[in-house]
Amino acid sequence: MDYLKLENQACFPVYALSRVLTAHYKPILDEIGLTYPQYLVMLVLWEHQQLSVKEIGEKLLLDSGTLTPLLKKLETRKLVSRTRSMEDERVLMISLTKDGAALKENAVNVPFSFKCSLGLSAEEMVSLRDSINIILDRTKQNNK
16 A cells, blocks of 8 residues: 555545535534634533633634634624633633624524535434544543
């Protein structure tokens, strides 16, 4: 086997799939005015209401240099607020605003629309997610 052929790389189909999936999200997320990375931040905040930038980064596997511009844009749109922690002023806390919480209602159909755009069954979506999570979990363990 020629290990340097593109077709023999495990990384390329994952990379290509990531780009394809993100492209499928774009028209769906355009309807609620979010980019894909902004949507990920909002998903985490809809679940937790308030987190530090570090906590958001850990959940999304993003560094603060990537998150800061995203969070500033969400703050400009009044979807989140950024405040310093009372316990440690070095910690920046991100909280949902009323507008940010209300946006969740507009986003409720995003997962279904996304699944439909791919033509996958619910079982196929779960299988795909679970397979990817196994690899992510193993790589996280190996990086400890």
